[in-house]
Amino acid sequence: MCRHLGYLGRPVPLSALLFDPPHSLERQSYAPSDMRRGGTVNADGYGVGWAAEDGQVARYRRAGAIWADENLASLGRVVRSGAVLAAVRSATVGMPVVETACAPFSGDGWLFSHNGKVPEWSKSLAQLASGLPVERLLTLDAPTDSALLWALVQDRLRSGAGAEEAVVSVLREVDAAAPGSRLNLLLLGHGVVVGTTWTHSLWFRRDEGGVLVASEPLDTGDGWREAPDRSVVVASESASESTVDVRAIGRR
Numbered sequence: 001m002c003r004h005l006g007y008l009g010r011p012v013p014l015s016a017l018l019f020d021p022p023h024s025l026e027r028q029s030y031a032p033s034d035m036r037r038g039g040t041v042n043a044d045g046y047g048v049g050w051a052a053e054d055g056q057v058a059r060y061r062r063a064g065a066i067w068a069d070e071n072l073a074s075l076g077r078v079v080r081s082g083a084v085l086a087a088v089r090s091a092t093v094g095m096p097v098v099e100t101a102c103a104p105f106s107g108d109g110w111l112f113s114h115n116g117k118v119p120e121w122s123k124s125l126a127q128l129a130s131g132l133p134v135e136r137l138l139t140l141d142a143p144t145d146s147a148l149l150w151a152l153v154q155d156r157l158r159s160g161a162g163a164e165e166a167v168v169s170v171l172r173e174v175d176a177a178a179p180g181s182r183l184n185l186l187l188l189g190h191g192v193v194v195g196t197t198w199t200h201s202l203w204f205r206r207d208e209g210g211v212l213v214a215s216e217p218l219d220t221g222d223g224w225r226e227a228p229d230r231s232v233v234v235a236s237e238s239a240s241e242s243t244v245d246v247r248a249i250g251r252r
């Protein structure tokens with residue numbers, strides 16, 4: 001069910017996250033170790049978004065399998081960033097296999113990914129989506145649960161919510177409207193990364209270089225911790241300090 005990661009810290013080549021580690025995102029696309037109840041491989045698409053030195057965000061997405069992309073492999077060796085969100089996709093049955101359905105979704109300096117599924121999303125999310133302007137619904141990246149979740153999170157951010165508040169409030173409301181939803185959400189930008197666990201795995205590691213949050217550990221090295229189910233991992237990174245907090249997502 002899709003694999004994603006977010007990194008904040010010292011600039012690294014994209015390949016240090018996507019291709020080089022023993023259990024890189026590329027490897028997780030064809031040999032994931034913890035898919036739980038959904039899918040076997042993540043070969044329907046992939047994407048990576050990153051902040052350049054001047055803060056501008058770039059994004060590269062493709063339908064298909066990440067392991068077949070020689071262009072990304074060579075770009076990844078030379079493009080460096082200290083703020084990266086990347087994902088590989090296993091499309092939910094019934095959802096289109098197109099580039100625009102791949103994470104990261106982006107806007108306003110944010111990058112967003114969803115690992116999971118909202119059952120009967122077009123019905124169950126209709127009520128929540130009714131708060132969005134029609135033009136936002138008409139400009140969804142793709143007709144998928146994940147694209148609509150991003151529109152909802154973006155709407156909260158634009159209304160002034162902080163990153164954690166935007167992500168957790170959307171998660172709670174979607175879970176209430178569509179019980180049984182799988183909602184591992186990941187939001188990165190503006191020096192912060194927020195990741196939720198809601199039926200899928202999420203691990204994190206903090207070291208002197210920065211903080212990495214990922215569906216599966218990228219290597220067997222020390223320092224990886226698994227976030228318990230139904231929790232939110234919030235990490236921030238600035239020149240002066242870095243923090244990681246894990247909090248349970250209670251019901252309101």
Ligand code: GLN
Pocket residue numbers: 001002003038039089090091092095101114115116117118144145146
């Ligand atoms: N439902 C989302 C999609 O189809 C995410 C899929 C997943 O996590 N496997 O893109």
